[in-house]
Amino acid sequence: MDYVILVITVLAIYGIGAVALNLAFGLGGIFVVTQAAFLGVGAYAAALLAKAAPAWGFWPGLLIAAAVAALLAWVIGIATLRIRGDAFIVASLALQIVLVDVFVNLKDVTGGPYGLSKLPEVLPNRVLYLLLTVAILAGVSLYAHRLTRSPMGRTLRAIRDDDSAAEMSGKDTVNTRVAVYMVTCALAAVAGGLMGILTKYIYPGSFGVDLSILMIAMIIVGGLGNVWGALLGALLLGGLPEALRFLPIPNDNVLTVQRILYGSALMLVPFWRPRGLFPDSYGRNARVLGTARERPVPSDGPGSDERALR
């Protein structure tokens, strides 16, 4: 029974991470590859607080994790979210690697590559922990659902589909992107904090780029811009390792097979359902109306690449 509770709790944590990522990626069109690193920021923040002040309990750790992540995301967002086009993806990947490098190299704070272990039991009751996690997931999902239908959600869609047009119509595209990035990172940190408190052991390897890709796969498979899609993706891909246990696969290969499956999903879903199983209704309407949804790749200017061959 404990095992089932543990699996459901982990799935709920994945759900929080996926719903959060869907806000920036699915709704705002920001190709965020830093989700795993911000899970790490949250996990380390909550773990360090739990070590320093175990009596503070459950909520302060999560709140501080979210606040630290939001602050860091604000600094990063102000600096990088003006970067246009594919350069932002490289910047995002770079940030993911740099943040993990920080986890590895700040040995005095983070425990280095071995991480932090034997974290104090903040919430001994597993069932209560599950209920709180599911409650947080429900709250995050409701917030995300409302956000998608709010004026900010419409602004984000406009930025996603054509940021120049959104800017021309008076929208503050940079600050809106920074705001949604902060929300995404803060919620990722909450998920990371929950994960750290649950496992009582965290190390940098848990927050590598593979986890970011897994989260992207969750929202791609489930459906971009739709809360239900993100939840479905988290359930399908987060539960994959458990499903694989019923197949005759050696335990050592479970993670590798999981990676092959979600990698294949990332390759195949764009052929079959380019916006996932359950994309937002805006996407469906746009297709019915024949709206062009192709995003032109930003050029560096006139004749930018002719000189590239000299």
Add this chain to the structure above:
Amino acid sequence: MAVMYLNALVAGIMEGALIGLVGMGFGLFYWVTRIFHLAYGAIFTVGAYVAFQVAVTWQMGVLAGLVAGSVAAALLGVVIDAFLYQPLTRRGVDHHMLLVSGLGANAVIISVCIMIWGGLLKYYRSSGLEDPLELGPILIIPLQLLGLLCSLGVYGLLRWLLSATMVGKSTRALIADPEVAVIIGVSPRTVRLVIAAVTAIVAAWGAILRTIGVGVSPNMDLTVLITAATAALLGRRNGLGSVLLAGIMLGIFQNVGSILIGGEWKTSIALIVLLVVLTMQTWFPILRRTRTGGGQAAQARTAPPLPQ
């Protein structure tokens, strides 16, 4: 102290040349397809593993490994473009989806490598090329010098390919103005496949030169991808030579920076340089050079059109 910095500078130039080598391949693919090839690190890894398999496990020598690694990488590069990127481009899927499919391909290929070769680091037998030569106060590792010379050679080869061959001229036409290139008879599909193969071979050569010294591991794909992309991004404005130079500069920053703040930050140093440059260019557009020339099509260009 000065000698230490001098040695770091020399090592940086040589290591950076390899970053520039892979960056040239990455950049050339990007200029032709406008796709950030997120599976490029996986092609690098496959080239390295196949070369290792042939050269060390089957004991057929490094030259045979080089040929086998190049062929495997070229095939993989062509397969990814022909069966993933080109069909998706023809379907007109969102640009992010193209990138996501590359991420997926990367995950699958690296996982297959782990299943075949395991996750542990594999070393080449010592060839003597790793032992440093003393030139006064400067230490030079012959293998790194070979890497520098190969990078310069590949730069020359790519320039020759692009300026003196028919496929190179077609490539330049496609990059300059895809629509006009199609009108004058250039086949985007064929050019893309040739470029996919050529850039994959460049990745394989970089992989072999690098892994002879440091060993083959399935976890190197991301670092390679990101440093190559960094060199391509930093150098793209002035072409292949500039990408090579950007790679060398990154190598110097990494090695000199390692002395200042510690070797464990080596990868991060290159990435922080990238982040600082990109941020500065965004905040201070005057730092971005403006160019003249190019028609309307060049200004509005997206990916080269592919016939249905």
